[in-house]
Amino acid sequence: MAEDDMLAKAAPPEEKDEYTKDGTVDFRGNPAKRNATGTWKACPFILGNECCERLAYYGMSSNLVIYFKTQLNQTSAVAAKNNSNWGGTCYLTPLLGAFLADAYLGRYKTIASFSIIYVIGMTLLTMSASVPGMKPTCVSKDDCHANGGQTAATFIALYLIALGTGGIKPCVSSYGADQFDDDDEVEKKHKASFFNWFYFSINVGALIASSVLVWIQDNVGWGWGFGVPAVAMAIAVLSFFSGTRLYRNQKPGGSPVTRIIQVVVASVRKYKVKVPADKSLLYETADAESSIQGSRKLDHTNEFRLVFKPKKLYL
Structure with a gap:
């Protein structure tokens, strides 16, 4: 047991601890090292x-x-x-x-x-x-x-x-x-x-x-x-x-105007689709990073739900 503990201490840190987790890169375009940048x-x-x-x-x-x-x-x-x-x-x-x-x-x-x-x-x-x-x-x-x-x-x-x-x-x-x-x-x-x-x-x-x-x-x-x-x-x-x-650098993610239009089009086309209460049932990439290069993944939220699924308002 003592030998195993010594080996564990001598082992190099895991890659996820050595590099940042938010997708930033260094000036060469390589994943940013936590201790050397930022x-x-x-x-x-x-x-x-x-x-x-x-x-x-x-x-x-x-x-x-x-x-x-x-x-x-x-x-x-x-x-x-x-x-x-x-x-x-x-x-x-x-x-x-x-x-x-x-x-x-x-x-x-x-x-x-x-x-x-x-x-x-x-x-x-x-x-x-x-x-x-x-x-x-x-x-x-x-x-x-x-x-x-x-x-x-x-x-x-x-x-x-x-x-x-x-x-x-x-x-x-x-x-x-x-x-x-x-x-x-x-x-x-x-x-x-x-x-x-x-x-x-x-x-x-x-x-x-x-x-x-x-x-x-x-x-x-x-x-x-x-x-x-x-x-x-x-x-x-x-x-x-x-x-x-x-410096740590975020990669550019392409035109935001294109993504806004995509969201509006998808919202109109799927207007009648019922949103599941369990957010785990929603489509999402399995990776830790967003599928859009240079962007971060956003948690699912019920905010602005009224914009795309109107309800009756009583004044």
């Missing part, structure tokens, strides 16, 4: 990316109306309209980024590629405010005039930034969640702590941007005011790429 080892790089990106975004956007008025010589109405149009675009582009990440690219490639676009936009914006010939011609600090080319350079830079933030904003928080395996109770508890640190990082970046960077723009110059956020964004990209070997 958890808090990978999170500092993601949190650093988010903090610097928010610092860059708020540092550039907080004073944008004033920049339009004093540097591009726009009226208050035009400046406010342009700022609103740009801000609205920043909240629309995440729909594109989220779709590409879930359907085709995966979160890592989406964040990486759109972060590079973001840095290009920030660099161009800095150049448009500091490089002779690209920056507006100023008689005094608040009396500047920009020609068509200079104005175009500014707005091309801004909309590159809007596109860049669209690939980062919807992916970073969920990518951080991917670093924790929900099938492991310890990691599942740590995921909640990650989100606390995640929002702390956002607020730190926003605080520095809304105070220090705004002061720099008002008192030092727009070149420095946009240059510091550009450097912060470059640091964010370097921070993100530095953790590549440590």
Whole structure:
């Protein structure tokens, strides 16, 4: 008996304990090893990316109306309209980024590629405010005039930034969640702590941007005011790429629009089929993972039953 116990202790851990159970893979596409990837080892790089990106975004956007008025010589109405149009675009582009990440690219490639676009936009914006010939011609600090080319350079830079933030904003928080395996109770508890640190990082970046960077723009110059956020964004990209070997990645699962349509069609075709009370009688794959690559299996639930099998309602 003692010999059997010694052999059991010497035996290597089972494969299911060595690898994550949620289908994540490492940067080479192999099943992610639990001890070598993810958890808090990978999170500092993601949190650093988010903090610097928010610092860059708020540092550039907080004073944008004033920049339009004093540097591009726009009226208050035009400046406010342009700022609103740009801000609205920043909240629309995440729909594109989220779709590409879930359907085709995966979160890592989406964040990486759109972060590079973001840095290009920030660099161009800095150049448009500091490089002779690209920056507006100023008689005094608040009396500047920009020609068509200079104005175009500014707005091309801004909309590159809007596109860049669209690939980062919807992916970073969920990518951080991917670093924790929900099938492991310890990691599942740590995921909640990650989100606390995640929002702390956002607020730190926003605080520095809304105070220090705004002061720099008002008192030092727009070149420095946009240059510091550009450097912060470059640091964010370097921070993100530095953790590549440590990340756990979910495989993209194809277009969600296709699956939604499949569900609606199946619901209509099987409208009269009686759902068994025992969920074990429902069709399901035997594997631990979903049959949809990159997706997780969902437990059966009676929620939304009313949507597909209407009942009489009494008001």
